[in-house]
Amino acid sequence: MxxxxxxxxxxxxxxxxxxxxxxxxxxxxxxxxxxxxxxxxxxxxxxxxxxxxxxxxxxxxxxxxxxxxxxxxxxxxxxxxxxxxxxxxxxxxxxxxxxxxxxxxxxxxxxxxxxxxxLPDGAALADAALVEPLAVCVRAVRRSALEVGERVHVVGGGPIGCILALLAADAGASEVSLSEPSATRRALAGGLGIATVHPERPEPVWDVVFDATGVPAVAASLGRWARVGGRVVVVGAYPPAPVPVDLLRVMFAELSLVGTRIYTRDDIAAAIGIVASGRLxxxxxxxxxxxxxxxxxxxxxxxxxxxxxxxxxx
Ligand SMILES: [Zn+2]
Ligand SMILES: [Zn+2]
CATH class of the missing domain: 3.90.180.10 (Medium-chain alcohol dehydrogenases, catalytic domain)
Known part of the structure; x- marks a missing residue:
């Protein structure tokens, strides 16, 4: 097409x-x-x-x-x-x-x-155009049950990945990193103040891992990024056909695999409030x-x- x-x-x-x-x-x-x-x-x-x-x-x-x-x-x-x-x-x-x-x-x-x-009076409409992807991220962070002080890793440096990283930091994560194979996108994320780590060197230290890719090769390695007992949140949309996931790692490390889909009314309202605040x-x-x-x-x-x-x- x-x-x-x-x-x-x-x-x-x-x-x-x-x-x-x-x-x-x-x-x-x-x-x-x-x-x-x-x-x-x-x-x-x-x-x-x-x-x-x-x-x-x-x-x-x-x-x-x-x-x-x-x-x-x-x-x-x-x-x-x-x-x-x-x-x-x-x-x-x-x-x-x-x-x-x-x-x-x-x-x-x-x-x-x-x-x-x-929208609140005086809201910049160009900023409000980001309410939709932000609401997706609000939902994802809420689904992750992120707690203050936890360490977060985001896989994928597109707009959703970058918003997730900014929002998780805003929500109290003590450390946030992002991995992304494209050097251009790593630079764009870096420009937003997001720390990037090399995608080939996963370390299982993260309390919460957000998958903002929808790339099947990523799915297989997701469990390696999360610490024992950690949560992996699937945010990116995968192709309809099933993809390999390391379920032995999920089982051995007692990982929680969490899905999240678009947003509720509450998530949208929160996103509008965050956009209006301008703080991200x-x-x-x-x-x-x-x-x-x-x-x-x-x-x-x-x-x-x-x-x-x-x-x-x-
Ligand atoms: Zn969209
Ligand atoms: Zn229905």
Whole structure:
């Protein structure tokens, strides 16, 4: 599959959805998978863009037109076992704007009316474009049950890996390191003040290991990074086919293997608060704000691995 810029019809108002004028739309690894034709659900012709902030084009969800919002792109079915248990973020039929229906890499988009979050007055919308990946990391750190003083290692130096490292340090980790095979990305992480260690020399000293890669070769070695009794948190999305994991190490060292998937309402609210506080300095992750008309170049830049976060601006 390839990626192209083309005109699409403006969306019409629809029941259960809000019309949003897009301010910024973040690009991530999921978009690369979609553009490469490797995503399990996305179909050719889809408008990408699931990390979005903007202003309401019309009143919705009790908010006035013109209100700046973060929009949760996820849609749950409401009837599956997960939804019945209140775990709508792991709905068995979870769908997303920008994957299953037209996304935010355009000027105007329909977003689920039930997933609108008013942004604080004066919030910088470009910073708020990082709420979505930050919410993923909030969920992951909460799932890790990180305690003050613990030592954390992050495998993978993309935007999620870097945000995880910054957030874990902010949450009280005594030591945070990151491993990443790309020298370019190690330098980018280093520029954010994140200590990097060589990916070929794992030492089993870390209380919590976050896997922000989704790379099968990493899965096999994850257990070697965690100390006895440590926790390994799988944050990156793996291909659908099973991959080898060293379960003997999991068993011998009594490791906990923890999954984490997107975010709950609570995680989003926390992410908005953190962005508004400005304390992680997340705007430093944005390598470039790219005009939408140069969107194809943005995808190529992201694929080349020379940038951290790229935002599209219609
Ligand atoms: Zn994303
Ligand atoms: Zn469901």
């Amino acid at each position: 390839s990626v192209a810029l083309r005109d699409v019809p403006a969306p019409e108002p629809a029941e259960g959805f809000a019309l949003l004028d897009v301010a910024f739309s973040g690009l991530c690894g999921t978009d690369l998978h979609i553009c490469a034709g490797e995503h399990s659900r996305a179909q050719p012709g889809i408008v990408i863009g699931h990390e979005l902030v903007g202003t309401l084009a019309a009143p919705a969800g009790g908010l006035a037109a013109g209100q700046a919002v973060f929009a949760n792109p996820m849609m749950h079915c409401g009837t599956c076992d997960a939804c019945t248990r209140g775990l709508v973020h792991v709905c068995e039929r979870l769908r997303s704007v920008g994957i299953d229906r037209p996304g935010a890499a355009c000027a105007r988009v329909l977003v689920p009316a039930g997933g609108l979050y008013a 300095g997340l705007s430093r992750l944005v390598s470039e704000v790219v005009p939408l008309v140069e969107g194809v170049r943005a995808i190529e830049t992201l694929r080349a691995g020379t940038a951290l976060k790229l935002l599209l601006r219609p």
